[in-house]
Amino acid sequence: MTSQDAAAGGPHSDTPDRAGEPPSFDTSVAHPARVYDYLLGGKDNYEADREAAEEIIAIGPSVLPTVRANRAFLRRAVQYLAGEAGIRQFLDIGTGLPTADNTHEVAQAIAPESRIVYVDNDPIVLAHARALLTSTPEGATHYVEANAQDTASILRKAAETLDFSQPVAVMLLMVLQYIPDSADPHQIVSALMDAVPPGSYLTMSDTTRDIDTEQMTTAAARYNARLGPNRFTPRTREEIAGFFDGLDLVDPGLVPLPQWRALANPAKPIPAYAGIGRKP
Amino acid sequence: MSAGHDREFPAEGPKAGSAVVRMMLGAQLRRFREAAEITPEAAAWRIRAHRSKISRLENGRIGFKGRDVSDLLEFYGVTDPQIAAGMLELAGQANAQAWWAKYGDILPSWFEPYLGLEASAQRIRTFDLQFVHGLLQTEAYARAVTMIGLRRAAASEIDRRVSVRMRRQKLLTAADPPRVWSILDEAALRRPVGSPAVMREQLRRLTEVAALPDVTLQIVPFHAGAHDGAGGSFTVLRFAEPDVPDVVYIEQLAGAQYLEKPADADRYLDVINRLSATALNPDHTIGFLTGMINDM
Numbered sequence: 001m002t003s004q005d006a007a008a009g010g011p012h013s014d015t016p017d018r019a020g021e022p023p024s025f026d027t028s029v030a031h032p033a034r035v036y037d038y039l040l041g042g043k044d045n046y047e048a049d050r051e052a053a054e055e056i057i058a059i060g061p062s063v064l065p066t067v068r069a070n071r072a073f074l075r076r077a078v079q080y081l082a083g084e085a086g087i088r089q090f091l092d093i094g095t096g097l098p099t100a101d102n103t104h105e106v107a108q109a110i111a112p113e114s115r116i117v118y119v120d121n122d123p124i125v126l127a128h129a130r131a132l133l134t135s136t137p138e139g140a141t142h143y144v145e146a147n148a149q150d151t152a153s154i155l156r157k158a159a160e161t162l163d164f165s166q167p168v169a170v171m172l173l174m175v176l177q178y179i180p181d182s183a184d185p186h187q188i189v190s191a192l193m194d195a196v197p198p199g200s201y202l203t204m205s206d207t208t209r210d211i212d213t214e215q216m217t218t219a220a221a222r223y224n225a226r227l228g229p230n231r232f233t234p235r236t237r238e239e240i241a242g243f244f245d246g247l248d249l250v251d252p253g254l255v256p257l258p259q260w261r262a263l264a265n266p267a268k269p270i271p272a273y274a275g276i277g278r279k280p
Numbered sequence: 281m282s283a284g285h286d287r288e289f290p291a292e293g294p295k296a297g298s299a300v301v302r303m304m305l306g307a308q309l310r311r312f313r314e315a316a317e318i319t320p321e322a323a324a325w326r327i328r329a330h331r332s333k334i335s336r337l338e339n340g341r342i343g344f345k346g347r348d349v350s351d352l353l354e355f356y357g358v359t360d361p362q363i364a365a366g367m368l369e370l371a372g373q374a375n376a377q378a379w380w381a382k383y384g385d386i387l388p389s390w391f392e393p394y395l396g397l398e399a400s401a402q403r404i405r406t407f408d409l410q411f412v413h414g415l416l417q418t419e420a421y422a423r424a425v426t427m428i429g430l431r432r433a434a435a436s437e438i439d440r441r442v443s444v445r446m447r448r449q450k451l452l453t454a455a456d457p458p459r460v461w462s463i464l465d466e467a468a469l470r471r472p473v474g475s476p477a478v479m480r481e482q483l484r485r486l487t488e489v490a491a492l493p494d495v496t497l498q499i500v501p502f503h504a505g506a507h508d509g510a511g512g513s514f515t516v517l518r519f520a521e522p523d524v525p526d527v528v529y530i531e532q533l534a535g536a537q538y539l540e541k542p543a544d545a546d547r548y549l550d551v552i553n554r555l556s557a558t559a560l561n562p563d564h565t566i567g568f569l570t571g572m573i574n575d576m
Contacts, residue, residue, distance in 0.1 A: 027546075027550050041522050043518060043525070043526055044549070044553075046546050046549070046550065047542065047543070047546060050542075123557040124553045124554075124556070124557055126557070127553065127556035127557040128556070130561055130562055130563070131461050131496040131498070131556065131562055132459065132461075132496070134493070
């Protein structure tokens with residue numbers, strides 16, 4: 001066996017040997033993961049991302065507490081799922097650039113044997129995830145390169161790490177807001193939830209245009225002008241609630257993001273909703 | 281600057297290393313100078329120095345004399361005694377002697393700031409085209425590499441240079457180690473340095489460090505073809521403090537460049553990001569190295 005054969009794959013590689021394939025990404029337009037990184041105070045972003053983020057902040061400063069509230073929601077949600085709900089398998093779609101309290105860290109702090117599959121379509125996000133989001137020895141982390149729309153490929157690759165006969169927590173945090181209606185976000189959710197057994201969960205958060213509608217509409221238009229191929233689509237509460245059709249919402253239901261099992265309420269409203277639904 | 285800077289993001293984590301304290305202090309002095317609309321030349325004149333000293337101070341590349349800090353603050357019209365006291369305390373912290381001070385005779389002046397930055401970094405990303413990165417070298421490999429540039433140097437000088445490199449590696453096993461994310465061109469592994477025995481030991485060492493929890497090692501194989509790293513080796517240092525920008529370090533024959541302006545640093549961040557996506561996944565590294573060792 002030559003060294004190159006040894007390198008070319010293994011059970012835990014979704015892209016066994018991507019060497020030679022030039023990474024396809026464009027740093028001249030803003031990218032949601034890098035804009036989010038900048039909004040969280042991170043440094044893995046470029047001029048186009050910083051400019052887009054600053055423009056959004058100028059229109060609606062609430063974006064800063066919103067992204068932080070979303071990270072705090074992720075922590076509380078995973079604590080609930082790994083704790084009270086006893087979930088040991090997570091399918092986290094739209095991983096984003098690593099920051100503090102990543103899904104596997106929160107889950108494995110409670111249950112070290114937790115298995116997490118991170119899915120993202122950005123090769124740089126995935127390179128960071130592979131390098132930095134490493135599992136406990138008891139559990140597993142695995143990384144899948146796919147678009148959220150490509151649920152067949154997500155499910156096929158995730159099945160290398162997750163046992164789909166056991167409950168899975170599907171996580172879509174501020175992800176469906178980048179899937180316009182024309183790309184059928186409902187189909188994404190139902191394909192994923194159909195593949196997991198009863199007792200599985202859907203965890204999601206999304207930006208809403210219910211609160212500060214005018215401001216959000218302006219911000220979305222400006223953001224989209226800078227986003228390249230991605231499309232930011234803030235939805236109403238009713239539209240977001242539709243993603244939970246057929247699931248039982250866990251207490252307190254679909255609520256403004258900071259209120260989901262939080263200790264304190266923020267002074268100003270946050271334009272986002274969050275909820276966890278259980279598959280009966 | 282990062283969006284976190286004045287928006288309730290506390291600078292958490294371990295106490296900043298002296299290099300980072302100097303950068304923060306320098307950046308603060310620059311803000312005061314610019315707010316007072318004073319040119320670097322005028323500021324330099326006030327402390328009886330050359331203009332370049334102001335830029336080195338403001339970039340945090342050299343230590344601060346307490347008197348210079350007081351004089352500059354006064355000149356900039358910063359009269360709040362609490363600000364002055366805080367800045368002077370920082371200057372004192374920044375001047376704390378580092379372990380490498382006693383190697384001043386052999387360390388090039390352009391290299392010393394790197395040691396401070398490396399020791400303060402939270403994440404060290406490096407791309408190496410020709411040699412294994414200094415933090416990951418065995419002693420024998422380090423000696424062979426050191427001798428290339430210093431054929432006429434006394435044995436004692438070589439020894440001291442090698443001991444600086446070995447001492448730097450204590451970072452990897454420190455209580456709160458930085459994340460070292462090294463991307464190595466296959467060429468750096470194939471080119472025999474020293475002797476086959478030295479090289480084999482170096483490759484074994486890499487299999488050990490690749491298994492450390494805070495080290496990520498990725499190889500860019502030959503069959504990846506031409507890649508984004510054609511410009512040569514460099515290191516991107518990331519600091520925990522939200523306000524302190526990444527520093528890109530590029531070593532040359534008789535000097536080094538330190539880039540930290542976003543317009544310059546972005547290019548290198550982009551290149552190292554592309555390289556990390558082109559390189560083999562980290563979980564293939566040990567297999568690749570083991571294959572090489574078995575083929576030797």
